[in-house]
Amino acid sequence: MNEMKETLTRKVKSEIKERLERFDLREEIDEKGNIQLWLKLYNLKDILHIAQLVKDFGGRCIIISAYKKNNHSVLVYHFDIDGMILNVELELFDNKVYSITPILNSANWAEREFKEMYEIELIGHPNPARLFLDESIAEGVLREYMPLSQAMNGAATCCMWEKIENERLKDEN
Amino acid sequence: MKTKIPIGPFHIGLEEPIYFKITLNGETVDEVDMINGFVHRGIEYLAMQKNFFQNLILTERVCALCSNNHPFTYVMAVEKIAGIKISKRAEYLRVIADEVKRIASHMFNLSMLAHLIGFHSLMTQTMEAREIVQDIKESIWGNRMDMSANTLSGVKYDLNESQIEYILKSLDKVEKEADELIDIYFNNKLVKARTVNVGVLPKEDAIRLGVAGPTARGSGVNNDVRLKAPYAAYDELKPEFIIEEGGDVYSRMRVRWREVKDSIRLLREALNNLPEGPIVTQKRPHIPAGEAVTRSEAPRGELIYYLKTNGSQKPERMRWRVPTYMNWEALRVMIPGNKLSDVAVIFNSIDPCISCTER
Numbered sequence: 149m150n151e152m153k154e155t156l157t158r159k160v161k162s163e164i165k166e167r168l169e170r171f172d173l174r175e176e177i178d179e180k181g182n183i184q185l186w187l188k189l190y191n192l193k194d195i196l197h198i199a200q201l202v203k204d205f206g207g208r209c210i211i212i213s214a215y216k217k218n219n220h221s222v223l224v225y226h227f228d229i230d231g232m233i234l235n236v237e238l239e240l241f242d243n244k245v246y247s248i249t250p251i252l253n254s255a256n257w258a259e260r261e262f263k264e265m266y267e268i269e270l271i272g273h274p275n276p277a278r279l280f281l282d283e284s285i286a287e288g289v290l291r292e293y294m295p296l297s298q299a300m301n302g303a304a305t306c307c308m309w310e311k312i313e314n315e316r317l318k319d320e321n
Numbered sequence: 322m323k324t325k326i327p328i329g330p331f332h333i334g335l336e337e338p339i340y341f342k343i344t345l346n347g348e349t350v351d352e353v354d355m356i357n358g359f360v361h362r363g364i365e366y367l368a369m370q371k372n373f374f375q376n377l378i379l380t381e382r383v384c385a386l387c388s389n390n391h392p393f394t395y396v397m398a399v400e401k402i403a404g405i406k407i408s409k410r411a412e413y414l415r416v417i418a419d420e421v422k423r424i425a426s427h428m429f430n431l432s433m434l435a436h437l438i439g440f441h442s443l444m445t446q447t448m449e450a451r452e453i454v455q456d457i458k459e460s461i462w463g464n465r466m467d468m469s470a471n472t473l474s475g476v477k478y479d480l481n482e483s484q485i486e487y488i489l490k491s492l493d494k495v496e497k498e499a500d501e502l503i504d505i506y507f508n509n510k511l512v513k514a515r516t517v518n519v520g521v522l523p524k525e526d527a528i529r530l531g532v533a534g535p536t537a538r539g540s541g542v543n544n545d546v547r548l549k550a551p552y553a554a555y556d557e558l559k560p561e562f563i564i565e566e567g568g569d570v571y572s573r574m575r576v577r578w579r580e581v582k583d584s585i586r587l588l589r590e591a592l593n594n595l596p597e598g599p600i601v602t603q604k605r606p607h608i609p610a611g612e613a614v615t616r617s618e619a620p621r622g623e624l625i626y627y628l629k630t631n632g633s634q635k636p637e638r639m640r641w642r643v644p645t646y647m648n649w650e651a652l653r654v655m656i657p658g659n660k661l662s663d664v665a666v667i668f669n670s671i672d673p674c675i676s677c678t679e680r
Contacts, residue, residue, distance in 0.1 A: 178401070182550045184614060208531035210616075211642035213627040224627065226614055228531075231549030233614055254531030257646060280358035280679050 150181040156232055157183050160205065167197045184233040192246060195225065198236055199248035199255070202227045207234070209248065209255035214262040221266050225255075240268060247273035323351065328664065330359045335665070336433070337675035345661060353656045353664075355649070361679040365640060372634040373399055373608055377472060384643070384677040385466045386429060389422045390619035392471040394641070397552060398628040399473055402611035408598035411475035412554040413591050417488075418462070418470035418478075419553075419617070420584040420591070424495065425454040426620035427535075427577040427584075430672045431506065434574060437666045438515040443505060450498035457491050460484075475601035485592050496585050503578050516571035520655040520667030523568055532651050533644040534622020535580065536671045539573035541566045546618040553617075558587050570670040577672075608632075621645060621672045643677040 157175065164173060164187065172188040189195060202209070207229035214223050221243055225236040238245065247270045249256045260279040263270050270276050329340040338359035344352040364383055368376050380391040393415060400407065432447035455465050461484060462468035470476055480488075506512055522532070527540035537544055543564050547555040561583045565572035610632040616625040622644030629638040648671040655667050 179406075180551045180556050182552075206528070208528070210531070210623070210625050211627070211640065211646075213629075213638065213640040215629065215638040224612075226625065226627065228544070231544075233550075233616075235614055252531075253529050253650075254647065256650060258642075278358070280361040 153181065153183050153232060156205075156230060157185065160185065160201070160229060160232070160234065163201050163204075164198075167201060168194050182231070182233075184235060186235045186237070188237045192238070192240075192244075195236065195238055195248060196246050196251065198225070198227075198234075199251040202229060202234065203251055205229045209252045209258060212255065212258040212262055214266045214268065216266070221262075221268055223262065223268075243267065244269040244271060246271045247276075249273050322347070326661065330356075335668070337673070339673075339675055341664065343656075343661065343664065348660050350657050350659055350661060350664065353653060355652065357649075357675070357679060359679075360676050364680040368639045369636055373473065373636070376636070376639070377469075380641075381467050381469065383641075383680060384674050386426045386674065387422065387619040387621060387624070387643070387677065388467050389418055389470060390617050390624050391641070392469075393419060393553075394615050394617045394624050394626045395628070395639075396471050396473055397615040397617070398613045398626045399608060399630075401613040401615060402628065402630055403473075403606050403608050405474045405603055405606055407475050407602055408600070409554070409596040410598035411600050411602075413558075413595050414476045414478065414480065414600065415471060416554045416558060417480070417588060417591050418468055418476070420588050421454060421457055421488075422468070423584045423620045424581050425451055425458065426672075427581050428454065430620075430669065431502075431574060431577055433669050434516070434570070434666065435506075435512075437669055438512065440509075440511055443502075443509075443512075446498075447502055450495060450502060453491050453495045453498070457488055460487065472601065473606055474603040475599070477600075479600050480592075480595065485595070489589065489592055492585050492588055496582070499578070499581055499585070503582075506574060506578060513571065515663070515666060516574060516670075517567070517569060519570045519659060519663050520670055521568045522651050522655050524566075526651065526654045527568070530647065530650050530654075532622075532648050534619070534648070534672075535573050535576040536622065536644070536648045536651060538563060538576045539565050539670075540568040544623065546616050546623050550616065552615070554591065558590055560587060570666055573670045608634075619644060621674060622648070641680075643674060645671065645674045645678045648673070649678065 170190045174186045176184045207227050210226040210228050212223055212225050214221055221240045223238045227234040245268055247259055249259055250272060257279060259270055259273055262268050263276060264278055264281050324345045326343045326345055329335055330338040340356040342354040343350055368379055371379055377392050380395045381388050383391050428447055428451040432444045435444035435447055458468060459465050462470060462478060470478055522540045524541045527537050527542045541564055547560045563576055563579045565575050608630055610630055612629040614627050616623055625642050627640040628636055631637040656664055
C-alpha cells in the first residue's frame, strides 16, 4: 500500500515539474504512511494546470479554504488523488481567480462559497450564484466586523418594534 | 403539461430546512433546483474566536448525528501541528466511539427510509434496535448524541472490564436484530418496489461530482478514508471494502446495512484487543504556528478539517467540509426522471445533514 502511494506521489511530483515553471513544493508523511503534498503557486493561471493535472490522475477537489493575509486573500485548494492530498496555496493580490469548476465539477460549491464569504471574483465559473447567504447580505461578510447589536437588528430592544411599526405604516400609506 | 411545485423550506417530509423548486412533467420530475442557507450560522467564524479547548465543545455541536467526527478530526489537526503523539489505547478508544456512532447514525437513516416509503412497522422495529446502541452511548458516555469522547492528546473516557463486557453483550443483541432487519430491507417486495432503480447516480457522475461516503460506495466508487488514508487505529483494525454497483436508493441502503455489520465486527475486534496505556499524554499542550489538513470517515462520508495556527491560543483559520456538501449536487442527477412521490426518498438516501453543510 505504502509503495503504491510513493509511486503515485513520484508521478504527481514529476508532472508538477513538467507543467509548471515557478513553484515551491514540499512533502509531508504522517506516521501511518499517508502522504500530503504542499504546493505554492506564483502564477494565477497555474491553478488551471493543477486542476487539469488532478483530473488527469482521476482526482477530485475536496474543498478550498480561504483566509485573509494582511490586505489580500489567500486560497488553499485541497485535492485528493487516490488517498493522497495535494494542498495548493495561491495568493490573490487583486482578489480575482480563475474558476476550476469547468475542469473539476467537484470545486463548484467551494468556489461559490469563497466568492460570497470573501468577495473574491471568479473568472469563468458556470454558475456563480449565491450558495448560503441571502441576496440582501453583502458579499465578503466574513471579512467584516459586525457589532452584535447590529447583527441582531435590534431584536432585543424597542428598535425592532419601531421598525415593524414603520414598515406597517409605510404599507398602509 | 409542466407544473412547478415548491417543497420546503419547511416541510413535513424534510428533516431540516431546504427549498426545492421542482418542475414536473405530468407525475415525473423534469428539473430540480435547490436553495440553501436557511441554517447558516457562521460557526467557522465563531471557531476563530474560541481557544483550542473551547473548540472541542463547539465542533461537537455542528451536527448531532456525526457529532463525534467533528472533534475527532479537529483534534487530529491540532495534534499534527503540535507534534503530539497519542497512545495506542486512545487510538482504539477513538475508533470505538466512532464506530458506535456510525451504527446509530446509519440505523437512524435506514429507519427514515422505512418511514418515507410508508413501512411504519419496519421503521419502529429499526428504531427499537437502534435504541440498544443509544443505550450503549448513554451508559458509557453519558449522552445519547454528544459523547464528548475526544480531547487534545487523547480521549476523555476509559473502559473497564465490566463496561467492555456490557458493550459486547449489547452488540450481540444489535447484531441479532440487524440480521432480521437486513433480511426485510434487502428482500421485501415493498422496499424493493420503492428503492430499486430509484434515484440512480451513475458511477461516472459520482466520480465527476466527487461524492463521498455510502453515496459514493453505492455507485461503485470507494473513497472510504479509513481504507484510503488510515488514521487512529484503522491501520490495524481494517474495515471491509464495501461497495455496491447499482447507484440507486437500494444500493445506498445496502451499503449502510453492510457497514452496520462491519462496524459491529470492528468494535468486537477493538474491544477484545484494547491495548494498555494512558488515555491522555499531555494535559495542556502548547500549539505552535503551523497548518494541517486531516480527515476522517464520518457516517455520511469524508470529513476534512483545515487548521491554520499562529502560535496564539486560537485558530487563525479553521475550515471544514462535510460529506453532504459534496453529495448535494448529486441530487440534480438523482431526482430528474423520478416520480414526485420519490423525491423525499431520494433526498433521504444521501443521508443529508444541512446543519453540518451550512455551518
